[in-house]
Amino acid sequence: MATLHTAPRPDAPTAGPPAGQRRRKQGRGRSQGLIGWAFLAPFAVVFLVFLIAPLLYAFYLSLYTKGLATGERFAGLENYSRAFSDPSFLNGVWFVVRFSFIVIPAQMIVALAAALVLDSVTSRFSRFARLMIFIPYAIPAVIGAVIWGFLYSPSFGPLEQLFGDDAPFLLSPDNLFYGFTNVVTWQWAGYFMIILYAALQGIDPSVYEAAKIDGAGSWQIATRIKIPMISSALILVLVFSLIGTLQFFAEPQVLTPISNGAIGTDITPNVYAFNLAFRFAQFNYASAISFALGIVVFIGVYIFLFATRKRGGFLQ
Amino acid sequence: MKNRVLAAVIGAGTVVASLSACGGGEEEAGAAVDPGSCSVPITKTEAAIVSVWAWYPNAATVVENFNEGHDDVQVCLTNAGQGADEYARFQTAVSAGTGAPDVIMLETDTVPVFALQEALVDLTEYGAADVQGNFGEGAWKDVSSGDAVYGIPVDGGPMAMMYRTDVFEQYGITPPTTWDEYRAAGEKLKAEGGPLMGDLPANVPAPTVALMQQNGAEPWVYDSANPTELSIDLNGPESKEVLDYWAGLVEDGIVGTQDQFTTDYIAGAIAGDYATYISAAWAPGYLTGAGAGEGADAGNWAVAPLPQWDTANPVSVNWGGSVWSVTSQSQQKENAALVAKELYADEASLTDGWESQTIFPLNQSILTSQEFIDNETEFFSGQTANKDVYIPAAEAYEGSTYSPFGTTFYAQFTEEIAAINNGEKSGSQALDDLQAEMETYATQQGFTLK
Numbered sequence: 001m002a003t004l005h006t007a008p009r010p011d012a013p014t015a016g017p018p019a020g021q022r023r024r025k026q027g028r029g030r031s032q033g034l035i036g037w038a039f040l041a042p043f044a045v046v047f048l049v050f051l052i053a054p055l056l057y058a059f060y061l062s063l064y065t066k067g068l069a070t071g072e073r074f075a076g077l078e079n080y081s082r083a084f085s086d087p088s089f090l091n092g093v094w095f096v097v098r099f100s101f102i103v104i105p106a107q108m109i110v111a112l113a114a115a116l117v118l119d120s121v122t123s124r125f126s127r128f129a130r131l132m133i134f135i136p137y138a139i140p141a142v143i144g145a146v147i148w149g150f151l152y153s154p155s156f157g158p159l160e161q162l163f164g165d166d167a168p169f170l171l172s173p174d175n176l177f178y179g180f181t182n183v184v185t186w187q188w189a190g191y192f193m194i195i196l197y198a199a200l201q202g203i204d205p206s207v208y209e210a211a212k213i214d215g216a217g218s219w220q221i222a223t224r225i226k227i228p229m230i231s232s233a234l235i236l237v238l239v240f241s242l243i244g245t246l247q248f249f250a251e252p253q254v255l256t257p258i259s260n261g262a263i264g265t266d267i268t269p270n271v272y273a274f275n276l277a278f279r280f281a282q283f284n285y286a287s288a289i290s291f292a293l294g295i296v297v298f299i300g301v302y303i304f305l306f307a308t309r310k311r312g313g314f315l316q
Numbered sequence: 317m318k319n320r321v322l323a324a325v326i327g328a329g330t331v332v333a334s335l336s337a338c339g340g341g342e343e344e345a346g347a348a349v350d351p352g353s354c355s356v357p358i359t360k361t362e363a364a365i366v367s368v369w370a371w372y373p374n375a376a377t378v379v380e381n382f383n384e385g386h387d388d389v390q391v392c393l394t395n396a397g398q399g400a401d402e403y404a405r406f407q408t409a410v411s412a413g414t415g416a417p418d419v420i421m422l423e424t425d426t427v428p429v430f431a432l433q434e435a436l437v438d439l440t441e442y443g444a445a446d447v448q449g450n451f452g453e454g455a456w457k458d459v460s461s462g463d464a465v466y467g468i469p470v471d472g473g474p475m476a477m478m479y480r481t482d483v484f485e486q487y488g489i490t491p492p493t494t495w496d497e498y499r500a501a502g503e504k505l506k507a508e509g510g511p512l513m514g515d516l517p518a519n520v521p522a523p524t525v526a527l528m529q530q531n532g533a534e535p536w537v538y539d540s541a542n543p544t545e546l547s548i549d550l551n552g553p554e555s556k557e558v559l560d561y562w563a564g565l566v567e568d569g570i571v572g573t574q575d576q577f578t579t580d581y582i583a584g585a586i587a588g589d590y591a592t593y594i595s596a597a598w599a600p601g602y603l604t605g606a607g608a609g610e611g612a613d614a615g616n617w618a619v620a621p622l623p624q625w626d627t628a629n630p631v632s633v634n635w636g637g638s639v640w641s642v643t644s645q646s647q648q649k650e651n652a653a654l655v656a657k658e659l660y661a662d663e664a665s666l667t668d669g670w671e672s673q674t675i676f677p678l679n680q681s682i683l684t685s686q687e688f689i690d691n692e693t694e695f696f697s698g699q700t701a702n703k704d705v706y707i708p709a710a711e712a713y714e715g716s717t718y719s720p721f722g723t724t725f726y727a728q729f730t731e732e733i734a735a736i737n738n739g740e741k742s743g744s745q746a747l748d749d750l751q752a753e754m755e756t757y758a759t760q761q762g763f764t765l766k
Contacts, residue, residue, distance in 0.1 A: 067762030068432055068721055069544040155580045155587075173738055260575045261518025261734025265727040278404040279723045281433060283411050 062287035072284075079288030088266035089289055093296055096268050100245040102177065106185045107241055108234070111192035116222050118193070119200040130197070137191040145254035148183045153258070171259040183251050188244070192237045199233035200226060235308050239301060246297045249274070269293040354392035356380055364389050364648060366655045369396040369406070370421035372470075372638075373605075373674045378665040382658065389651045391419075391659060399423065403723070409645070410435040416645040418652040419659070422467060424458045424637045425522060425718040431466045431540055432720040437642040438464040442653030450661070454632075455678045457715025459639050461540035467639030468656045471675035473596030474709035475526055475622050475633050481697075482616045483511055483591040491620035495561060498592075498623045502570035505591060512569075514592045516562050517576040518737055521729035523594060524562070526633040528555040529716055531625050536717045537766070546720065547766040548754050551747040557625075559743030563736045573737035582606045586613050594622070596635040597706040600695040601673030609695045619701050621709065632712035637678065676706060683707055721761065728753050 065075035083089050114133050118126050136144065151157050152170045159167040170179035203226065211221050227234070249270040256263045256271075265279070266272040269289060277286035356379045358365060368391050372378060379393045394417065396402045403426060409415035410433055422430065430436050444465040448456055451469050459467040477498075479491060487510050492498040502513030516524070525535065533554040537547040549555075565571040572590060574581050584590055586608045593599060600617070603609060609617055624630045640656035642649055660666065666682050669675040673695070682688050689707065692698040719725040732746035741749070758765060 067760065069546075070762030150579070153580050155583045155589075173734075257519055258575060258578050258580065260573055261730050261737065264731050264734075275727065278407055279400065279727070280721070281407055281411065281429075281723075 058287040058290060061284050062291050064284050066282075066284055068281065075284075079285050080292060082285070083288050083292040086289075088272055089269055089292065092266050092269040092272050093293070096246050096248050097300075099177065099180065099248065100242060103181045103184050103245055104238065104241045106181055107189050107192055108237065110185055110189040111196055111237065112227070112234070114189070114193045115196035115200055116226060118197055119226070120218065120222075130194075133193055134190040136186050137188065139187075141187060141250035142254055144187050145183060145251045148179075148186075148251075149255055149258050152179060169260075171255060171262055173262045176259070176262050179255075180248075180251060184245070184248075188241060192241065195237055196230060196233055199230040203229050235305075238308075239304065242301060242304060243297060246293070246300065269296075353394070355395060356383070356391070356393045358383065358390045358392060360387060360390055363387060364651045365392050366390070366419060366646075366648065366651050367392045367394065367417040368419045368421070368640075368655065368659065369394050369402055369417045371395050371398040371402060372421070372660070372669070374665075374668055374672060377668055378660045381662055381665045382655070382660075385662060386658075389654055391655055403429075406430065406435070406643075414645065416643040418643060418646040418648060419655050420641050420643055421470075421638055422641050424467070424469070424472075424634075424639055425722050427459060427466050427639060427641060428461060428538065428540075428718050428720045429722050430641070431461060431464075432543060435644055436466045437644055437646070437649055437653070438466065439468065439642060439653055439656065440465050442642070442649060443657065444468065444653075447657045447661070450679050450681065452678065452680070452683075452711060452713065454634070454710075454713035454715035455637075458634070458637070458718075461538065461717075464540050466540075467641040468661075469637065469639050469678045470660050471598070471637050471669070472678045472710060472713075473598055473634050473636035473676065474706050474713055475523070475530075475594065475596050475635050476619050476705045476709060477622055478593040478595050478599060478617060478619045480511075480588050480591050480616050481618050483588055486510070489591070491618075492623050493621070494627055495623045495625055499561070499565065499570065501591075502565060503568075506568070506570055511589050511591055512572045513565070513590070514571040514594055515574055515576065515581070515590055516566055516571050516733065516737060517574065517581070518730050518734040519575040520577065521726050521733060523596075523635045524559070524729070524733065526635045526716075527562075527594070528558045530622070530631045530633045531555070531558050532631070533558070534717070536719045538717055538720050543720075544762060544764055545766055546758055546763040548751065548758060550754060551744070551751040555747055556744045559736070559747055561743070563741075563743035563746075566737055567739065582608065588616070596637075597676035597710070598636060598674075600693060600701070601675075604673055604695055615697045618696050618699055619705050621705050630712070632709040632714075634713050634716070637676075676710070678710065683710065721757070724757060725754060728757075 062079050063074065063076060064072050065079060066072040118130050118133075139147075152159070154160055154167060154169045157167070159170070168175055170176075170182070207225060207229075208221055211225055216224065247270050248268045252263050252267045252271050253274070256265075256267075265275040270293065273286045273289040273293070276282045276289060354365075356376050360383070363386070366389055368379070370378075370393065375393055375395065379391045383390050396405050396417075402421070406416060406420060410430065416435070427436065440463065447468060455469045455472055456465075458472075459465055459469055477491070483489075483505075484491070487505055487508055489501045489504060492501050498513065505511060505513055528535065531554040533549070533552055535548065535550050535555065537549075539545070562571070566573055572584070574584060582603070585593060585603065593603075600609075600619075603617075609615075621630075622633070640659060642652040642656050646652045660669070661679060663681065666675075666677045666679055667687075670677055670682060670688060670691075673693075677683070677688075689703050690700060691702050693701040729750060732741065732750045735741040736743060736746050755765060
C-alpha cells in the first residue's frame with residue numbers, strides 16, 4: 001500500500017427528476033428562483049457596490065495619467081508599461097515572491113505539525129493549546145505588528161535584555177526578512193492549523209484502525225495517511241497564504257516608522273500603491289500598480305492551481 | 317411564501333437606500349456643516365459655520381476662544397489625524413473633488429504640495445496683507461510662492477541644539493558653536509566611552525534639508541506663478557559638504573542612526589544616550605509630552621544656538637511649524653479666510669499655546685511680549701531659552717522654498733539617508749542619486765527643469 005487515495009469525490013450531479021415531475025414543478029420553480037435571487041440580493045448589492053464597482057473605477061483610473069504639473073489625459077496602457085519597467089514595483093514583486101518562498105513553508109510546517117499533534121492528543125490541554133495557537137489570528141494584524149515592534153525594539157525588547165548591546169535588530173536591512181517571517185508565521189499559522197485540524201477531524205477513524213492492523217506506527221499513519229488525505233486542505237492553505245503574502249501590507253506599513261529606514265515606501269507592491277495614491281497624489285498610477293499586482297497574483301495562483309490540479313480540485 | 321419574498325426585497329431595498337444615503341451625505345459635507353459633528357459644541361447656531369481640520373493639542377481651547385469672540389462666524393473643529401494621516405485624508409478629498417474642510421492646518425513644508433494641486437486658495441485676494449505685519453519676513457516667505465500666499469502662519473520651528481548638561485559636565489565639554497567643534501566634542505565622547513553625540517534619523521529628512529540650507533544650499537526654486545517650471549539643486553557643493561559631514565559622523569560611530577519620533581529614540585534621549593538633540597523650538601514641548609525632563613531625568617537639559625559653518629555669517633534655519641490654509645473646495649472663502657487669519661491669533665490662545673509648550677508662536681505680538689521673552693523654561697531648568705536662543709533664531713530666519721512634491725522627496729531622501737546609515741553610500745553619492753531621482757520624477761510629472 002504505497003499511498004491512499006483522497007476521499008472519494010461526490011459523483012457528477014445526478015440527473016434531474018423524471019420528465020413528468022419536472023413539468024408539474026415548473027410554476028413553483030420560477031417563484032423559488034425569485035426567492036433565491038431575493039436572498040442573494042443583499043450580498044449581490046454589497047458585492048457589486050463595494051467590490052465590482054471600485055474595481056471597474058480603479059481600472060478606469062489606471063487608463064489615465066495626470067502629472068502633478070500637467071492636466072489629466074488618456075494614456076491607454078502606458079501606466080502598465082511603466083509599472084512593469086518600474087524598479088520600485090518589480091523589486092517589490094521580487095521581494096514578496098522571495099518572501100513567500102520562505103514564509104509559506106514556515107507557516108505550513110508549523111500549522112501542519114500543530115494540527116497533527118492536536119489531532120492525535122485528546123485531553124483538556126489540547127483544547128486549550130488549540131485556542132492558544134489560534135489566538136494570534138484573532139489579534140488584528142496592525143496590533144500584532146505594533147506588539148512585535150516593541151518586542152524587536154533595540155532599547156527595551158527582550159533581545160536587548162538577553163544579548164545586551166550586541167542584540168540583533170530584526171528590522172535592519174539584513175534581518176528584515178526574518179523579522180517579517182516571524183511576525184507573519186505567528187499571525188497565520190494558527191488559522192491554517194484550524195483548517196488542517198478540521199480536515200483531519202473529518203477523516204474516518206476506521207482508516208486508522210485498518211492501518212494499525214496492517215502494522216503502521218503513528219509516524220507512518222501521520223505521513224502516509226493523514227497528510228495525503230488532507231492534501232486538498234493543504235492546497236487550500238497554500239493558496240490562501242500565497243495570495244496573502246503577495247498582498248503583504250499591514251506589517252510593513254506599521255513597522256516602517258521604527259525600521260530606521262530599512263522599510264521603504266515601495267517594499268511591497270501594496271505598500272507602494274498605497275503610498276503612491278495617498279501620499280504622492282498619483283491615483284492613476286497607483287491604480288495601475290494595483291491592477292498589475294492583481295495580474296501577477298492571478299497568474300501566480302493560476303499556475304500553482306494548474307500544477308496541483310490533481311490534488312486541489314479547484315480547476316475541475 | 318409571498319411574505320418571505322417581500323421581506324427579502326424590503327431587506328435588499330433598505331441596504332440600497334442606506335447606501336445611497338451615505339453617498340448623499342458625503343457630497344453635502346463640503347457645502348454645509350452639521351453642527352452636531354463638531355468636536356467643540358457651537359452655541360451660536362445662526363452664524364456661518366466654517367469647518368476646520370487641526371491637531372494642535374490645545375485646538376479645542378483655541379476654537380472655544382474664537383467662537384466666543386465671534387458672532388457671525390463659528391468654527392467647527394475636526395481632528396482628522398496628525399500630520400501624514402490628515403494629509404492622506406485631505407489628498408483623498410482633493411482627488412475626489414469633495415469632502416475637504418473649509419480651513420485646514422498644514423505643516424509649512426506641505427503647503428506647496430497642495431498648492432500645486434490647486435487645492436489651496438491664494439489668500440492675497442482675501443486680505444492676507446492685513447495680517448502680514450504680524451509675522452517676520454522668513455515666516456511670511458515660507459507661506460508665499462512668488463506673489464501668492466497660501467497660508468497664514470501659526471507656529472514655527474527655529475532650530476537649535478538641545479544638549480544634556482549631565483553628559484557635557486561629566487566629559488568636560490562646552491556647547492560647540494561650530495560644526496567642527498561639534499565633531500571634536502563627539503570624538504572626545506567616543507574616545508572616553510561616552511554616549512553618542514547626536515543622531516542622523518532616516519525617517520525625518522526635514523532637519524537634514526534645513527542643515528543643508530544652513531550651509532547655503534537652495535534645493536528648490538519654484539514659483540506658483542509658473543507652476544510647471546522647477547529647478548532642483550540637491551547635490552551642490554554646500555549640500556554635499558553637510559551630508560558628507562554627517563555621513564562621516566555616522567561612519568566613525570560618533571552619532572547614532574536611530575529613527576526619531578519613535579519610542580526607542582525617546583527612551584534613548586531620556587536615558588542620556590544622545591548628548592545633543594539637533595531640534596527645533598517645539599522640541600522641549602514634544603519631549604515633555606513624551607515623558608522627558610521628569611523624575612530622574614529632570615534638570616538635565618539645556619539649549620544652545622545651532623552650531624554654525626561660518627561663525628562670521630551665522631545662518632538660522634527652521635524645521636516644522638504650521639499654518640492655516642483655505643481650501644479651494646470651500647463654498648465660503650470669505651469666512652474661511654477670516655478664520656485662517658484670526659483663529660489661533662488671539663492673545664489668549666497664543667499664550668495658552670506657548671505656556672503649555674505646544675507651539676512656538678510666530679505672531680510678533682507674542683515674540684515681542686516681555687512675558688514671552690523673559691520666560692524661564694522649566695524644561696531647561698529655568699534657562700531663558702526664548703530670549704537666549706529661540707527668538708534670535710526665529711528673527712534671523714530668512715525663509716525657504718519647499719518642494720512642490722515634498723512627500724515624494726522626503727520618501728526618497730529617507731531611502732538615501734538609510735543607505736548612508738547602513739554604510740552603503742557616502743553623503744555625496746546619496747545626494748547625486750537623490751538629484752537624479754528627483755529630476756526623473758519631476759520630468760515625469762510634467763515639470764520643465766531649469
